[in-house]
Amino acid sequence: MTKLSKRVLEMEESVTLAAGARAKALKAQGRDILELTLGEPDFVTPKHIQQAAIEAIETGKASFYTVASGLPALKAAVNTYFENFYGYSVEPNQVVVGTGAKFLLYAFFAAVINPGDEVIIPTPYWVSYADQIKMNEGQPVFVKATEANQFKVTVEQLEAARTDKTKVLLLNSPSNPTGMIYNHKELEAIGNWAVSHDILILADDIYGRLVYNGHRFTPISSISETIRKQTIVINGVSKAYAMTGWRVGYAVGQPEIISAMSKIVGQTTSNLTAVAQYAAIEALSGPQDTVETMRQAFEDRLNTIYPLLAEVPGFEVIKPEGAFYLFPNVKKAMEMKGFSDVTDFTTAILEETDVALVTGAGFGAPENIRLSYATDMETLKAAVARLKEYMSK
Numbered sequence: 001m002t003k004l005s006k007r008v009l010e011m012e013e014s015v016t017l018a019a020g021a022r023a024k025a026l027k028a029q030g031r032d033i034l035e036l037t038l039g040e041p042d043f044v045t046p047k048h049i050q051q052a053a054i055e056a057i058e059t060g061k062a063s064f065y066t067v068a069s070g071l072p073a074l075k076a077a078v079n080t081y082f083e084n085f086y087g088y089s090v091e092p093n094q095v096v097v098g099t100g101a102k103f104l105l106y107a108f109f110a111a112v113i114n115p116g117d118e119v120i121i122p123t124p125y126w127v128s129y130a131d132q133i134k135m136n137e138g139q140p141v142f143v144k145a146t147e148a149n150q151f152k153v154t155v156e157q158l159e160a161a162r163t164d165k166t167k168v169l170l171l172n173s174p175s176n177p178t179g180m181i182y183n184h185k186e187l188e189a190i191g192n193w194a195v196s197h198d199i200l201i202l203a204d205d206i207y208g209r210l211v212y213n214g215h216r217f218t219p220i221s222s223i224s225e226t227i228r229k230q231t232i233v234i235n236g237v238s239k240a241y242a243m244t245g246w247r248v249g250y251a252v253g254q255p256e257i258i259s260a261m262s263k264i265v266g267q268t269t270s271n272l273t274a275v276a277q278y279a280a281i282e283a284l285s286g287p288q289d290t291v292e293t294m295r296q297a298f299e300d301r302l303n304t305i306y307p308l309l310a311e312v313p314g315f316e317v318i319k320p321e322g323a324f325y326l327f328p329n330v331k332k333a334m335e336m337k338g339f340s341d342v343t344d345f346t347t348a349i350l351e352e353t354d355v356a357l358v359t360g361a362g363f364g365a366p367e368n369i370r371l372s373y374a375t376d377m378e379t380l381k382a383a384v385a386r387l388k389e390y391m392s393k
Contacts, residue, residue: 011131015362016370019346023356034383035356036371039176039324043242043297045279046290052282053275062275069262070097070250074277077284078250085208086219088228093255096262097277099269101206101236101249104261106132107268108202108232108251109168111260113138117167119202122153123364124327126176126204130364141166142364147318147329151178152186155193162197169194171220172204174211177327177363177370179320181211187220191227200257201231209240209291211322212299221252232257239324240291241283248272248280298324301373301380308384309371313391324374327360331367333391342366353386 002009019037027033056062069075075095082090098104105128113119115137121129122145130140143161145151158169171190173182182190194201201220208217221231232253237243251261271277306319309326314333317326330345339345343359346369350356360368373380 007135010134012127012362014127016127016358019356019358022350026350026354026356031354033350033354033356034379034386036373036375036380036383037356037358038374039239039372040244040374041239041242041294041324042375043294045243045246046241046283048286048290049241049243049279049282052286053279056275056278062278064274066271066274066277068266068271069258070095070272071274071277071281074250074281074284077281078252081284082252086233087222090252091255094258095250095252096258096265097248097250097272097280098261098265099249099272100247101204101234101238102128103269104234104236104249104251105129105202105204106135107261107264108234108257109133109136109138110264111257112167112200116165118163118165119168119170120158120161120166120199121170121364122172124151124175124177124360124368125170125364126172127362129170138167139165144364145178145180150318151175151180151327152182153190155189158190158193162199166197166199168200168202170202170204172206173220174207174217174320174322176207176323177325177358177360177365177368178318179323179325179327180318181215181217181321182220183216184218184223187218188223188227191220191223191230195226195230199230201227203231203233205233205235206239207323208235210295210298210324212295212302213321215321217322229254237280237283240294242290242294243279243283246273246276246279248276248283298373301377302326304377305373305380305384308381309387312384312388315387315391324372326371326373327363327365327368328371329367330360330369334367336391342369345369349387349390353390355383355386 023035075092113136145153221228236249315328317328346359358370
């Protein structure tokens with residue numbers, strides 16, 4: 001008899017982490033792997049943020065437990081950030097800090113989902129959403145965002161998916177993996193639909209500062225007071241501040257839900273590492289010029305690599321507006337190479353070209369692959385050149 005829980009036996013492995021691990025294993029064997037798998041900036045944490053952490057260590061401030069839901073100073077820094085980039089203020093009881101945005105997504109589902117509750121997820125979607133919902137005995141309901149509509153869903157699609165069990169709409173804009181952004185008009189329509197049916201909005205805003213070529217990120221929580229009251233915002237410092245290793249996330253929303261999430265944090269992880277909290281205070285409330293420097297670098301990479309990838313035979317790609325991923329449709333490419341399964345095709349690319357990509361299957365997109373341009377230009381150009389050579393054979 002198995003000793004493992006039904007919950008873990010039914011859980012899927014993260015395809016992004018699996019692809020990254022496979023690439024690293026092949027690198028360790030001496031192969032020249034060009035890794036475009038993980039959503040991790042290749043920049044190091046800015047010096048002023050590093051210095052804030054060093055100061056916290058040297059003065060002893062980082063040596064002790066903090067309040068489980070986060071340092072008051074960090075909650076104040078979140079408020080400063082929201083005043084600057086969301087256009088409204090938040091109170092301390094509207095903020096909870098946790099061990100990465102990923103864990104706070106889990107804490108949210110644990111706080112609001114009862115067995116059988118449904119969560120609407122537009123596809124393609126980030127790989128962990130569905131399993132986190134299932135882990136909390138909820139039911140993910142997928143609504144396909146088509147390439148014809150720029151990978152965005154409509155109110156009509158959402159209404160067709162709604163049932164009396166629908167409790168949450170999950171909205172990720174800019175999107176991982178597509179990089180597409182919902183505009184003000186689209187968000188207003190979706191937000192008002194959710195309010196009219198008393199559906200919570202979970203807004204994953206982690207890529208909100210990384211937008212390109214004149215596009216603009218509009219937080220759905222900034223549209224109106226009524227939509228804001230229906231919305232829980234998940235954000236963090238990993239992407240915009242090159243702090244993936246620090247694992248700092250935060251959630252902002254109505255006190256009742258934030259209090260419930262804080263209880264879950266208190267009974268699981270306890271407080272986020274203290275030194276990381278002091279670093280995050282500096283990130284959110286200190287100088288922001290390094291964010292713009294990194295954003296411009298990503299924009300340059302996108303504008304350079306996108307047309308090159310579009311020339312790869314069989315690859316059809318929509319130019320993203322934010323985040324740092326390209327998500328080409330490779331249906332024609334698979335047919336050209338004799339594949340019917342995108343995961344098998346992605347594996348073949350790795351084995352034959354030493355380019356590590358991520359299968360779209362884990363994102364609910366069986367005709368796509370994801371590549372990250374959060375790495376240096378030389379690697380990106382070399383990887384696309386290998387893909388073009390492979391597909392030209």
